[in-house]
Amino acid sequence: MTIVTCIAPVNIAVIKYWGKRDESLILPINDSLSATLDTEHLCAKTTVMISPNFTEDRIWLNGSEESINNPRLQNCLKKIRQKSELPAEMNDWKVHICSQNNFPTAAGLASSAAGYACLAYALAKLFKVKGDISEIARSGSGSACRSVYGGFVKWLMGTDPSGCDSIAKQVVPSSHWSDMRILVLVVNDSKKKVSSSVGMQRTVKTSELLSQRATTIVPHRIVKMEQALHNKDFETFAELTMKDSNNMHAVTLDTYPPCTYMNDTSHNIVDFVHAYNAAKNVVKVAYTFDAGPNATLFLLEKDVAEFIGALNHYFPPAENSDIKYQKGIFVENVVPSESILKNIKFVEQPAGKLKYIIHTRVGDGPKQLENSKNHLLNEDGLPH
Amino acid sequence: MTIVTCIAPVNIAVIKYWGKRDESLILPINDSLSATLDTEHLCAKTTVMISPNFTEDRIWLNGSEESINNPRLQNCLKKIRQKSELPAEMNDWKVHICSQNNFPTAAGLASSAAGYACLAYALAKLFKVKGDISEIARSGSGSACRSVYGGFVKWLMGTDPSGCDSIAKQVVPSSHWSDMRILVLVVNDSKKKVSSSVGMQRTVKTSELLSQRATTIVPHRIVKMEQALHNKDFETFAELTMKDSNNMHAVTLDTYPPCTYMNDTSHNIVDFVHAYNAAKNVVKVAYTFDAGPNATLFLLEKDVAEFIGALNHYFPPAENSDIKYQKGIFVENVVPSESILKNIKFVEQPAGKLKYIIHTRVGDGPKQLENSKNHLLNEDGLPH
Numbered sequence: 140m141t142i143v144t145c146i147a148p149v150n151i152a153v154i155k156y157w158g159k160r161d162e163s164l165i166l167p168i169n170d171s172l173s174a175t176l177d178t179e180h181l182c183a184k185t186t187v188m189i190s191p192n193f194t195e196d197r198i199w200l201n202g203s204e205e206s207i208n209n210p211r212l213q214n215c216l217k218k219i220r221q222k223s224e225l226p227a228e229m230n231d232w233k234v235h236i237c238s239q240n241n242f243p244t245a246a247g248l249a250s251s252a253a254g255y256a257c258l259a260y261a262l263a264k265l266f267k268v269k270g271d272i273s274e275i276a277r278s279g280s281g282s283a284c285r286s287v288y289g290g291f292v293k294w295l296m297g298t299d300p301s302g303c304d305s306i307a308k309q310v311v312p313s314s315h316w317s318d319m320r321i322l323v324l325v326v327n328d329s330k331k332k333v334s335s336s337v338g339m340q341r342t343v344k345t346s347e348l349l350s351q352r353a354t355t356i357v358p359h360r361i362v363k364m365e366q367a368l369h370n371k372d373f374e375t376f377a378e379l380t381m382k383d384s385n386n387m388h389a390v391t392l393d394t395y396p397p398c399t400y401m402n403d404t405s406h407n408i409v410d411f412v413h414a415y416n417a418a419k420n421v422v423k424v425a426y427t428f429d430a431g432p433n434a435t436l437f438l439l440e441k442d443v444a445e446f447i448g449a450l451n452h453y454f455p456p457a458e459n460s461d462i463k464y465q466k467g468i469f470v471e472n473v474v475p476s477e478s479i480l481k482n483i484k485f486v487e488q489p490a491g492k493l494k495y496i497i498h499t500r501v502g503d504g505p506k507q508l509e510n511s512k513n514h515l516l517n518e519d520g521l522p523h
Numbered sequence: 524m525t526i527v528t529c530i531a532p533v534n535i536a537v538i539k540y541w542g543k544r545d546e547s548l549i550l551p552i553n554d555s556l557s558a559t560l561d562t563e564h565l566c567a568k569t570t571v572m573i574s575p576n577f578t579e580d581r582i583w584l585n586g587s588e589e590s591i592n593n594p595r596l597q598n599c600l601k602k603i604r605q606k607s608e609l610p611a612e613m614n615d616w617k618v619h620i621c622s623q624n625n626f627p628t629a630a631g632l633a634s635s636a637a638g639y640a641c642l643a644y645a646l647a648k649l650f651k652v653k654g655d656i657s658e659i660a661r662s663g664s665g666s667a668c669r670s671v672y673g674g675f676v677k678w679l680m681g682t683d684p685s686g687c688d689s690i691a692k693q694v695v696p697s698s699h700w701s702d703m704r705i706l707v708l709v710v711n712d713s714k715k716k717v718s719s720s721v722g723m724q725r726t727v728k729t730s731e732l733l734s735q736r737a738t739t740i741v742p743h744r745i746v747k748m749e750q751a752l753h754n755k756d757f758e759t760f761a762e763l764t765m766k767d768s769n770n771m772h773a774v775t776l777d778t779y780p781p782c783t784y785m786n787d788t789s790h791n792i793v794d795f796v797h798a799y800n801a802a803k804n805v806v807k808v809a810y811t812f813d814a815g816p817n818a819t820l821f822l823l824e825k826d827v828a829e830f831i832g833a834l835n836h837y838f839p840p841a842e843n844s845d846i847k848y849q850k851g852i853f854v855e856n857v858v859p860s861e862s863i864l865k866n867i868k869f870v871e872q873p874a875g876k877l878k879y880i881i882h883t884r885v886g887d888g889p890k891q892l893e894n895s896k897n898h899l900l901n902e903d904g905l906p907h
Contacts, residue, residue: 356731397790
């Protein structure tokens with residue numbers, strides 16, 4: 140077998156990774172913990188192929204050829220070839236890589252995490268690499284190591300200078316909390332953002348609050364979050380998730396010059412979630428934001444229909460939207476009751492603040508697609 | 524003399540007050556430091572009058588009578604009467620108070636600071652109270668104690684449980700750095716904000732970053748800021764001012780539920796100031812934000828005309844604005860040169876993001892107005 144095609148999931152951190160202690164090895168300053176999203180709705184797909192006929196390593200990303208000399212890509216290839224259990228002559232064959240995401244970049248989801256997890260997983264299959272591959276995925280993109288497993292996943296920061304113990308571990312599988320649901324709210328936004336890589340560097344260099352976050356706040360939260368996951372304690376899970384998102388965005392704002400990723404609509408979503416929870420008198424929904432304005436919400440299956448009804452009321456879709464507004468798991472629209480609306484202390488927003496929403500669940504790790512129809516490269520090793 | 528009329532200035536903190544260690548005495552968790560703004564452009568005006576004919580204490584604020592039983596108001600009155608050097612019988616006469624601001628609430632400037640400073644100052648004159656009155660002003664509204672002096676003013680947090688050492692001191696008079704200029708950019712905004720009083724309480728209760736700010740970050744900044752002021756070192760002054768504003772807003776975001784005071788336009792102003800400074804290759808302008816979206820900028824007189832020209836280019840005024848857009852100190856409009864515009868890495872904003880701007884300077888403390896035409900109360904002790 141000299142061709143392998145795999146898919147790998149996106150992950151959303153509930154305890155955030157923000158800041159590296161080693162830039163080139165991609166070693167973080169704190170543990171982080173994420174939910175792996177179902178590949179049915181969001182995934183990266185990668186085909187890797189080796190052949191004695193290939194004259195050089197090549198890569199195509201989302202339809203166009205890119206430079207193979209990207210240092211992060213080289214890190215992955217190097218580690219894979221070191222650990223390869225292929226016969227020596229095959230190990231020297233050149234590799235062709237073709238990768239694409241099934242979700243738009245606009246979703247603001249960390250496509251590099253799914254992409255590098257998928258690459259590491261596919262290469263490991265092809266080169267017969269055994270054991271944990273999260274370290275290899277990490278060397279491509281830090282948070283990619285968490286996309287190597289399903290369910291809820293912890294990335295241990297580790298202590299070894301080599302990074303060998305900075306790896307991902309599954310905390311609970313997706314089946315453990317099967318009624319957990321996730322809504323990605325894609326926000327209309329135009330502002331150019333500082334890349335998360337540059338933002339992290341700037342935070343590490345200039346924020347006087349970051350060390351408090353990394354050395355004290357996050358370690359406590361990680362322990363509590365693991366307990367909340369084991370106990371399926373939604374309220375604790377939700378509060379920790381919201382607080383840690385706010386804490387991460389606080390340190391990005393404390394950076395000099397400050398990095399702002401959330402916009403007015405993001406903050407309106409935050410206020411709406413708190414208003415909704417207050418109206419229900421119990422924490423029903425949690426939000427988290429990565430290095431962009433889009434919200435990812437966590438809630439239980441039984442609460443999805445009513446919440447989406449309320450969301451559509453307070454954040455009405457644009458009237459002439461030509462795209463499908465509600466993607467992912469189908470849910471019947473519920474018109475919120477007058478009594479609910481009366482209790483939600485929140486002002487209706489102008490239409491079109493959200494571009495669309497994706498309804499998904501916690502899912503499993505990467506998998507290989509056996510059917511050859513899935514390959515993104517033809518027999519000559521070129522994209523179809 | 525049984526009637527006194529005074530004016531008192533607004534102040535803008537460059538090292539912020541955010542959080543009380545004692546709610547009823549209004550004792551802060553850290554020192555803070557502010558610039559007193561020129562009363563020519565922004566001030567509170569208060570008339571206080573005592574008479575044996577008055578049957579009760581009464582107060583009128585900005586045209587309408589308010590309850591005298593406001594506990595903060597009662598704090599001030601009580602302290603004044605305790606320290607009064609009037610003859611005993613006069614000390615028991617009832618007081619009428621009439622106060623107004625010469626600036627719109629929309630300016631988002633701490634009107635209570637100017638108001639309570641003015642009240643404390645006027646009452647002290649009327650009741651012949653000697654010595655420092657910043658403690659009395661503080662008991663009305665924390666930051667009011669800083670409006671009791673001109674120039675740059677430090678509010679020492681103090682250590683005494685009674686609050687007797689939580690008072691303001693002048694760091695340098697307004698004449699020390701006479702070419703310092705201030706621009707208040709009033710931002711169009713509709714969102715209802717959490718009051719700073721409630722926001723502070725929530726931050727003290729829930730932010731895990733606040734103690735780092737109060738115990739470590741601010742004390743260092745206060746020392747450096749005082750040095751920068753003594754040395755008229757604009758670059759250090761500006762960086763500390765910007766960093767401390769960002770740091771305060773970081774802790775308000777780290778609060779649960781989070782309090783957001785800056786909006787997208789505020790963050791655009793932040794980005795613009797950094798882009799302008801980067802284009803000039805030197806720190807020419809500093810921003811600071813209080814518990815609202817409006818920006819207060821600091822810059823030197825020589826740089827005002829060019830900066831306002833660039834500001835008007837990137838944040839064009841609304842076309843049909845019926846209000847005077849540029850208030851305060853007059854400055855000839857300068858059209859920014861092509862070479863400046865080319866170097867500023869910032870995208871032109873849609874018109875009307877700013878409501879108006881006020882151009883002012885550092886000014887002196889409260890003063891008594893001797894001319895009886897200034898009184899806000901007539902011979903019967905009622906507003907005109």
